[in-house]
Amino acid sequence: MSSPFEFTDADNARFAELHKWLQWFAMGVIAVSLLSIASAAVELFADTDQGGTWGLGWVLRGVLGLVFGLLWMRPLRDLASIIQTRENDIPHLMASFQQFSRAIYWGVIITAIQVAITAGGGIGGWILENR
Amino acid sequence: MPDNYEFSAQQDTVFQGLHRSLNLFALANIALGIATLVIAYILAVEEDEVFAGGVVLVLGILYCALGVVWRRPLDNLRRIVRTRGEDINELMVVTDDLKWAFMVSAGIFAAFLVLRLILSFGYLFDTDLGQ
Numbered sequence: 305m306s307s308p309f310e311f312t313d314a315d316n317a318r319f320a321e322l323h324k325w326l327q328w329f330a331m332g333v334i335a336v337s338l339l340s341i342a343s344a345a346v347e348l349f350a351d352t353d354q355g356g357t358w359g360l361g362w363v364l365r366g367v368l369g370l371v372f373g374l375l376w377m378r379p380l381r382d383l384a385s386i387i388q389t390r391e392n393d394i395p396h397l398m399a400s401f402q403q404f405s406r407a408i409y410w411g412v413i414i415t416a417i418q419v420a421i422t423a424g425g426g427i428g429g430w431i432l433e434n435r
Numbered sequence: 436m437p438d439n440y441e442f443s444a445q446q447d448t449v450f451q452g453l454h455r456s457l458n459l460f461a462l463a464n465i466a467l468g469i470a471t472l473v474i475a476y477i478l479a480v481e482e483d484e485v486f487a488g489g490v491v492l493v494l495g496i497l498y499c500a501l502g503v504v505w506r507r508p509l510d511n512l513r514r515i516v517r518t519r520g521e522d523i524n525e526l527m528v529v530t531d532d533l534k535w536a537f538m539v540s541a542g543i544f545a546a547f548l549v550l551r552l553i554l555s556f557g558y559l560f561d562t563d564l565g566q
Contacts, residue, residue, distance in 0.1 A: 408453075
């Protein structure tokens with residue numbers, strides 16, 4: 305068991321900066337995801353020629369992105385606890401970084417799906433068309 | 436407050452987990468960037484769609500940049516686990532690097548948001564932008 309540790313005010317200022325930009329990042333992810341879902345829905349209703357599975361693909365990516373954005377809420381809370389509480393910062397730091405890992409793994413899954421779509425649908429599709 | 440705090444072996448596993456997930460996320464983004472750059476080449480050179488190729492080229496560069504930025508905390512995370520006596524200093528560097536990663540990512544998401552809005556308006560007003 306490690307001894308209690310309290311970060312200095314200077315350290316807390318750096319955690320506050322991290323908290324601020326993490327908050328912007330999570331909001332950006334959520335906004336892009338909601339817009340993806342909304343615009344795919346508009347395109348489906350407008351019956352444009354890229355609707356159907358193309359639109360559903362964007363809805364899927366939007367939902368995955370939304371979960372990714374929401375996963376950052378818990379580490380945000382733990383980061384805020386490091387700054388606001390004066391007891392032992394280490395458990396909050398560990399909880400925060402564990403949640404970081406979980407959220408980032410979700411990001412890996414989303415990015416891998418994007419790679420599969422780009423490489424498979426984009427590059428693979430072009431190769432098949434031009435073979 | 437002593438700043439030569441040493442994380443326990445159990446706490447080091449949290450940093451190792453974060454290192455692994457960040458590394459995978461960075462590599463996935465670089466892979467996505469490379470796939471996107473290939474698409475940009477196909478569009479601009481093979482399909483003679485220079486404007487679309489240019490937009491996708493920017494996107495590919497941004498994905499690669501994301502991969503590079505998310506790799507920044509890796510060295511210091513490794514040092515937290517492997518070295519002794521400097522854990523808090525290394526942690527604060529990791530905090531700053533993560534802040535930069537979130538800052539750059541938030542900026543890129545803002546750019547995506549604007550691009551997606553422009554594309555959505557393209558669909559709504561039936562312009563070439565949305566096609």
